[in-house]
């Protein structure tokens with residue numbers, strides 16, 4: 561059941577910085593090591609991330625969500641969903657050109673190590689190409705809940721939001737789960753397809769980072 565004290569809605573452009581801060585804090589010990597392997601991101605980098613979020617909301621139709629604790633007004637969690645569909649009206653599948661255009665490597669940050677940054681990008685895109693092909697889908701790129709607000713249902717509400725849209729459109733949903741997030745996604749109907757690792761050892765770091773690639777089947781035929 562959704563938590564009645566929490567509210568999920570679309571992020572406004574002026575809230576991009578708040579979202580960036582939550583993401584930055586939650587990902588500090590994990591994803592940030594891949595994005596900013598060479599050191600703590602500068603204010604310039606954080607401003608760039610904020611601008612990318614704002615631009616995504618305003619110009620790119622990216623579905624950024626926020627979760628607000630109604631009793632305090634605090635933003636406690638956020639998510640980034642995308643609807644990936646054919647450009648051509650009425651087409652059932654994307655063209656391979658459209659698929660490849662969506663896989664272009666973003667510009668690394670000043671603090672990125674190119675090899676690690678590209679390593680994660682290639683790991684994700686290779687598997688998306690193989691698992692999703694040209695099929696339209698919803699994809700959950702990011703899900704973050706502030707540590708003090710975990711296990712209150714924010715993550716589930718943000719996942720449900722996108723799953724409901726995928727069901728309305730009759731398409732699959734996809735994500736790269738952290739080990740921590742996977743059980744929650746399974747409760748929402750996502751099925752593990754494959755586990756993949758990003759090897760960080762060759763970069764002087766002993767760790768590897770593991771992800772579970774998960775696909776949620778379409779509920780019914782796609783609406784035209």
Ligand SMILES: CC(C)(COP(=O)(O)OP(=O)(O)OC[C@H]1O[C@@H](n2cnc3c(N)ncnc32)[C@H](O)[C@@H]1OP(=O)(O)O)[C@@H](O)C(=O)NCCC(=O)NCCS
Nearest residue numbers: 703704705710711712713714715716737738740741743744
């Ligand atoms: C995974 C995450 C998004 C869950 O958010 P949330 O708001 O706590 O989600 P919910 O309250 O709806 O669901 C809680 C479930 O998430 C998992 N979870 C949340 N906090 C956890 C923790 N500290 N330790 C282990 N599992 C945890 C559990 O499966 C939990 O279910 P349970 O309480 O029945 O055991 C959040 O913990 C987070 O941001 N983690 C770090 C970043 C991350 O891994 N993001 C997912 C990337 S795919």
